[in-house]
Amino acid sequence: MRWLALYARSRRVPAALGAAVVGTAVSWLLATTSSDQDPVSSTVLVLTVLLLVAVATATLGGPDDSLDRTAARPWARLRAAHLVVALGCVVLLLLATETTATRFGPIGFVVRDAAGLLGLTALAAVVVGAARSWILPLGWTLLVATFPGDGTLGEALTWPVQAPGSRPATVVAAVLGVTGLVAYAFLGSRPRTSLETP
Amino acid sequence: MSRIVGIEIRRSAAFGAALLIAVAGAIVLQATSGRWSSGWMALVMVQREYLIVLVPLTMAAGAWQSYREHRANVAELFATVPRPRALQIVPALIATGLAALVAYLVSLAAAVPRIIDTASYLPAAAFAAVAVGVLTLVVAFWLGLGLGRLRPALATAPAVAVIGFAVLAFAPQIFSSGAPAAAFFPGSGMSVFNVYDTVGGRISATQALWLVALAAAAFVLFAVRDHRFAPAALAPLVVGATLTALVMPTGDAFERAKLDPVAQQLVCTKDDGPRVCVSRANESMLREVTPKARHALELLSTTTPIVEAHEDTSTFSPKTAPAPRADTVLMNVQPDKSGHLAFPGRLELQMLTGAFGGPVRCGDSRNYTVGTVAAFFLLGREPATGLDGTEFEDPEAVQLYRDLTALPKGEADARMTAVYRASQQCRDAMAILTGGAR
Numbered sequence: 001m002r003w004l005a006l007y008a009r010s011r012r013v014p015a016a017l018g019a020a021v022v023g024t025a026v027s028w029l030l031a032t033t034s035s036d037q038d039p040v041s042s043t044v045l046v047l048t049v050l051l052l053v054a055v056a057t058a059t060l061g062g063p064d065d066s067l068d069r070t071a072a073r074p075w076a077r078l079r080a081a082h083l084v085v086a087l088g089c090v091v092l093l094l095l096a097t098e099t100t101a102t103r104f105g106p107i108g109f110v111v112r113d114a115a116g117l118l119g120l121t122a123l124a125a126v127v128v129g130a131a132r133s134w135i136l137p138l139g140w141t142l143l144v145a146t147f148p149g150d151g152t153l154g155e156a157l158t159w160p161v162q163a164p165g166s167r168p169a170t171v172v173a174a175v176l177g178v179t180g181l182v183a184y185a186f187l188g189s190r191p192r193t194s195l196e197t198p
Numbered sequence: 199m200s201r202i203v204g205i206e207i208r209r210s211a212a213f214g215a216a217l218l219i220a221v222a223g224a225i226v227l228q229a230t231s232g233r234w235s236s237g238w239m240a241l242v243m244v245q246r247e248y249l250i251v252l253v254p255l256t257m258a259a260g261a262w263q264s265y266r267e268h269r270a271n272v273a274e275l276f277a278t279v280p281r282p283r284a285l286q287i288v289p290a291l292i293a294t295g296l297a298a299l300v301a302y303l304v305s306l307a308a309a310v311p312r313i314i315d316t317a318s319y320l321p322a323a324a325f326a327a328v329a330v331g332v333l334t335l336v337v338a339f340w341l342g343l344g345l346g347r348l349r350p351a352l353a354t355a356p357a358v359a360v361i362g363f364a365v366l367a368f369a370p371q372i373f374s375s376g377a378p379a380a381a382f383f384p385g386s387g388m389s390v391f392n393v394y395d396t397v398g399g400r401i402s403a404t405q406a407l408w409l410v411a412l413a414a415a416a417f418v419l420f421a422v423r424d425h426r427f428a429p430a431a432l433a434p435l436v437v438g439a440t441l442t443a444l445v446m447p448t449g450d451a452f453e454r455a456k457l458d459p460v461a462q463q464l465v466c467t468k469d470d471g472p473r474v475c476v477s478r479a480n481e482s483m484l485r486e487v488t489p490k491a492r493h494a495l496e497l498l499s500t501t502t503p504i505v506e507a508h509e510d511t512s513t514f515s516p517k518t519a520p521a522p523r524a525d526t527v528l529m530n531v532q533p534d535k536s537g538h539l540a541f542p543g544r545l546e547l548q549m550l551t552g553a554f555g556g557p558v559r560c561g562d563s564r565n566y567t568v569g570t571v572a573a574f575f576l577l578g579r580e581p582a583t584g585l586d587g588t589e590f591e592d593p594e595a596v597q598l599y600r601d602l603t604a605l606p607k608g609e610a611d612a613r614m615t616a617v618y619r620a621s622q623q624c625r626d627a628m629a630i631l632t633g634g635a636r
Contacts, residue, residue, distance in 0.1 A: 015351075016353070019353060019357075023357070030364075034368065043367065044364075047360050047363060047364050050356075050360050051356075051357060051360045051361075054353050054356030054357055054360060055353045055357070057352065057353060057356065058351065058352040058353040130352075131269075131352060134258075134352075134353075134355065134356040135218070135258075138255070138258060138356045138359055138360070139218065139222055139255060142251050142254055142255065142359065142363055143222060143225065143226065143251055145363070145367075146226065146248070146250060146251055147226075147229065147230070
């Protein structure tokens with residue numbers, strides 16, 4: 001247990017959890033006071049999921065990844081578990097709003113977007129490092145939040161804002177989620193060489 | 199100074215950020231080329247509208263730059279340089295400001311080749327709109343720098359972007375009128391409804407004033423050494439918001455400034471043929487429109503006093519309409535995705551239908567069926583649906599057309615003349631067409 005606590009601390013998990021709870025609360029508060037839509041509009045939902053995934057991004061890398069790897073630990077399993085727990089936290093936080101009058105749902109939408117965006121972030125962390133991994137998911141989601149596309153290609157490209165029943169969107173999210181999970185589990189974030197160059 | 203700025207550009211995230219923002223800006227513009235194919239003003243306004251995407255991304259770039267600075271642990275080292283504090287931070291502001299400027303202009307330049315052949319009218323307001331857009335992006339970068347310095351964490355950059363996007367998307371809706379929304383959010387209220395839309399000089403000046411206040415707040419956030427003094431950034435915000443609210447145009451003045459009267463002015467053919475006029479904004483289409491319009495005028499000349507064709511420059515918001523003239527037929531000139539005349543095959547039919555169906559001012563007393571029958575009678579073919587005919591089937595029109603063509607030519611022409619007169623006076627011309635009354 002002590003080891004797990006140290007791991008969580010090295011990844012700044014407590015701060016991330018606090019930020020996620022505050023972020024969800026503020027988002028819920030604004031949605032409750034500014035509109036009586038139930039469930040909230042898809043744009044609000046996508047932005048909230050994106051915010052929570054961004055907070056989780058900060059936990060994907062430690063202060064010194066090269067040093068981390070010298071530890072004889074089952075890293076692949078640990079990293080996979082890390083991503084799954086992060087996904088669970090995002091979904092649970094938004095699931096909690098189901099008990100209120102302003103629901104952040106449907107839950108299928110939340111799971112699809114959270115899994116797809118986390119997978120994409122993890123994939124980016126493998127390629128460009130955890131510090132820059134938020135750029136692609138953020139840019140992609142903000143671009144498609146302004147124009148939801150149609151047709152198979154359009155729905156696939158704008159998957160984060162599609163209705164929960166959209167098959168191309170689900171496929172893209174699933175592919176991103178699984179690829180990100182596998183790549184991150186086996187390879188981990190691209191290591192930083194030293195503390196001075198983030 | 200330029201040497202330091204050069205070093206700052208190389209060591210900061212400015213270059214990479216400029217590249218990403220330029221690519222994102224170019225993607226959104228190219229993906230929606232149909233919205234701005236009508237001219238320069240439409241292009242610069244649509245680009246302003248997409249600040250809703252570019253501003254959050256730019257703020258994220260600024261916050262990321264501050265986080266990198268924090269991680270690099272160089273603050274203490276830089277503080278040892280014997281230079282005033284202002285001189286230490288100004289190069290960073292210049293480098294990031296240049297990056298934002300270049301990114302905005304590059305994504306604009308990428309859109310230019312699409313309309314350079316067809317767009318002609320370039321008002322000064324377009325330059326003002328671009329300048330305000332550039333200023334918005336520069337200020338966004340600086341705000342990101344300031345916020346990133348206030349809370350240097352990895353998640354700050356994406357969080358700032360998401361919050362910024364939410365503010366830009368939802369906050370303008372708080373205002374019940376368009377004026378304060380446009381003054382405080384330079385990307386809002388930029389939807390292009392017709393080719394005569396513009397951004398008034400006073401609204402651009404108001405936006406620039408508010409952006410200067412935001413820039414001052416960003417400077418304070420970025421420059422303070424001690425976070426306890428960060429609330430000082432509120433002072434320029436309060437002063438700026440008060441001034442903006444005082445000078446912004448409201449009500450009628452705001453609505454009227456959305457329309458450019460010069461763009462609505464008519465430009466006419468100068469040769470000896472019948473006069474055909476289009477608006478200045480659509481001047482490049484005059485050559486395409488003229489032969490079709492002259493053919494329609496020729497058809498109209500036997501039964502009506504019409505000798506000129508003018509573009510219909512009516513607008514809905516604010517409501518304007520060209521003065522009615524008995525010798526003029528109005529034509530609906532719309533650009534298509536490539537800036538050329540949209541539905542060229544339908545122009546003549548639309549002109550003839552408009553002439554006999556009654557002018558727009560007649561409202562509900564216009565009779566579309568009468569207009570259709572008269573138009574196809576002049577065109578010499580049966581009313582048809584499809585590409586160059588009407589948009590929906592009208593069996594009544596077909597029957598009326600057959601009845602009209604069965605009449606002797608003199609009687610049919612006389613009815614046509616009477617129908618034209620009645621429709622110009624907003625009277626229902628159906629009875630005249632069927633021979634019931636004259």
